[in-house]
Amino acid sequence: MNEGQRVRRPGGRSARVVAQVHQAVTDLILERGYGHFTVGEVAARAGVADSSIYRRWGSLETLLTDVALTRLNAQSPMPDTGSLAGDLRTYAAQVAREITGSDGPAVLHLAVALSSRGQQGLQAGADLRAERTRQLQSMLDRARDRGESAPDALDVLDHILAPMYIRVLFGMVPLTPDYVDGLVDRLL
Amino acid sequence: MNEGQRVRRPGGRSARVVAQVHQAVTDLILERGYGHFTVGEVAARAGVADSSIYRRWGSLETLLTDVALTRLNAQSPMPDTGSLAGDLRTYAAQVAREITGSDGPAVLHLAVALSSRGQQGLQAGADLRAERTRQLQSMLDRARDRGESAPDALDVLDHILAPMYIRVLFGMVPLTPDYVDGLVDRLL
Known part of the structure; x- marks a missing residue:
C-alpha cells in the first residue's frame, strides 16, 4: 500500500508525527544547513523511527521539499x-x-x-x-x-x-x- | 610585500606553479565538486607547498575565483x-x-x-x-x-x-x- 496516497486525517497521531518531523528538519536546517544531515538524524531528533519517515516521504529529498x-x-x-x-x-x-x-x-x-x-x-x-x-x-x-x-x-x-x-x-x-x-x- | 601585486613574468617557475595549481583545482572540482577539498589537497595534487598557495592567493576562496x-x-x-x-x-x-x-x-x-x-x-x-x-x-x-x-x-x-x-x-x-x-x- 502506498502511504503517500492514504488519506490523512487532520489531527491524531499522523499529524503529530508530521509536525514533529517538520520541526526536526527545520531545526537541523537552521543548525547545519540543507544537505548536512541524514534521515536517521531527523528521526532521532523527532523521536520517531527511520522507517516512519521512509514510509511516509520515501526519501530525504521528498521530505525536505515537503518542509x-x-x-x-x-x-x-x-x-x-x-x-x-x-x-x-x-x-x-x-x-x-x-x-x-x-x-x-x-x-x-x-x-x-x-x-x-x-x-x-x-x-x-x-x-x-x-x-x-x-x-x-x-x-x-x-x-x-x-x-x-x-x-x-x-x-x-x-x-x-x-x-x-x-x-x-x-x-x-x-x-x-x-x-x-x-x-x-x-x-x- | 603583497604577492598579489607583484608583476608576474610570463613563463618561468611562477607560471608553472600557477598552471599546476589551476590544473589541480580543476581536477578536484571535477572529482568532488566545489567546496569538498582543502588548500592542503590542492597543494599535494599540484606538487607545491601549502605556503606557496597561501602566499600567492591568500585563501581557498580567492584561488577558486581565480580559476x-x-x-x-x-x-x-x-x-x-x-x-x-x-x-x-x-x-x-x-x-x-x-x-x-x-x-x-x-x-x-x-x-x-x-x-x-x-x-x-x-x-x-x-x-x-x-x-x-x-x-x-x-x-x-x-x-x-x-x-x-x-x-x-x-x-x-x-x-x-x-x-x-x-x-x-x-x-x-x-x-x-x-x-x-x-x-x-x-x-x-
Missing part, C-alpha cells in the same frame, strides 16, 4: 489584492523578504541542492516548482478572468523571481523595495 | 561582432553552452558557494562579478560609442543571465537557442 513547501505556503501565501499589479508587487515583496530573512536563502539553497541529488532530487525539485507554479498560475488566471492581460508563469520566474534569487545566491543584497517593484513594473 | 575567472575568460570571452544584438546573442549562447556543459554548472555553484563562506567568500564573489561586469561594460560601451542604445550591465545580469542561471541551478534544462535568443530580444 520547504509548507514553509513557503505559510510565509509567502499567494496574495489576492484585486489587481494583477497589486498581487505581483505583494508577492514579489513577500519573496524578497523571505529570501533575505535570517534563515531566508534556505529554501533557495534547497532548490539548488536538489538539482544535484540525482533523479529523486530532480523530481523533488520539479514537484516543489510545480506546486508553486500552480498557485502562481491561479493568480494569473484570476487576473485574466478580470479582463487584465497577464504574463506567463514562466515569465514571472524569469524576470521577477530569477533576478532576486540570483542576487541573493550571489550575496548581492539587500533587495530594495524600489528594485523589487521595478522588476514587477518592467514585466507588466 | 573560475581564468576558465570563464577562456571559454566565454566577450564577443565583438559589430552590433549589440549580435554581441549579446553570442554572449548569451556562450554562457548557455558553458553552464549546461558536462561540468558546466561548476562556476555557477562556486559563485553560490562563495556567498556562504563568510567575508572572504563574499569578497571573492564580488571580485569575480566585478571582473566579468567590467568586461560586459566594455561591450555595452562599444555599442553606445557606435550610437546604439544599450542596457545597463545589471539589466543584462537580471534579465539574460539570471533566468539562465536559475533554470540551470534548478535543473530546468535544456536552454534552447529560441529561449536564449528570446531573453536577449526581450531586453533589447
Whole structure:
C-alpha cells in the first residue's frame, strides 16, 4: 500500500508525527544547513523511527521539499489584492523578504541542492516548482478572468523571481523595495 | 610585500606553479565538486607547498575565483561582432553552452558557494562579478560609442543571465537557442 496516497486525517497521531518531523528538519536546517544531515538524524531528533519517515516521504529529498513547501505556503501565501499589479508587487515583496530573512536563502539553497541529488532530487525539485507554479498560475488566471492581460508563469520566474534569487545566491543584497517593484513594473 | 601585486613574468617557475595549481583545482572540482577539498589537497595534487598557495592567493576562496575567472575568460570571452544584438546573442549562447556543459554548472555553484563562506567568500564573489561586469561594460560601451542604445550591465545580469542561471541551478534544462535568443530580444 502506498502511504503517500492514504488519506490523512487532520489531527491524531499522523499529524503529530508530521509536525514533529517538520520541526526536526527545520531545526537541523537552521543548525547545519540543507544537505548536512541524514534521515536517521531527523528521526532521532523527532523521536520517531527511520522507517516512519521512509514510509511516509520515501526519501530525504521528498521530505525536505515537503518542509520547504509548507514553509513557503505559510510565509509567502499567494496574495489576492484585486489587481494583477497589486498581487505581483505583494508577492514579489513577500519573496524578497523571505529570501533575505535570517534563515531566508534556505529554501533557495534547497532548490539548488536538489538539482544535484540525482533523479529523486530532480523530481523533488520539479514537484516543489510545480506546486508553486500552480498557485502562481491561479493568480494569473484570476487576473485574466478580470479582463487584465497577464504574463506567463514562466515569465514571472524569469524576470521577477530569477533576478532576486540570483542576487541573493550571489550575496548581492539587500533587495530594495524600489528594485523589487521595478522588476514587477518592467514585466507588466 | 603583497604577492598579489607583484608583476608576474610570463613563463618561468611562477607560471608553472600557477598552471599546476589551476590544473589541480580543476581536477578536484571535477572529482568532488566545489567546496569538498582543502588548500592542503590542492597543494599535494599540484606538487607545491601549502605556503606557496597561501602566499600567492591568500585563501581557498580567492584561488577558486581565480580559476573560475581564468576558465570563464577562456571559454566565454566577450564577443565583438559589430552590433549589440549580435554581441549579446553570442554572449548569451556562450554562457548557455558553458553552464549546461558536462561540468558546466561548476562556476555557477562556486559563485553560490562563495556567498556562504563568510567575508572572504563574499569578497571573492564580488571580485569575480566585478571582473566579468567590467568586461560586459566594455561591450555595452562599444555599442553606445557606435550610437546604439544599450542596457545597463545589471539589466543584462537580471534579465539574460539570471533566468539562465536559475533554470540551470534548478535543473530546468535544456536552454534552447529560441529561449536564449528570446531573453536577449526581450531586453533589447
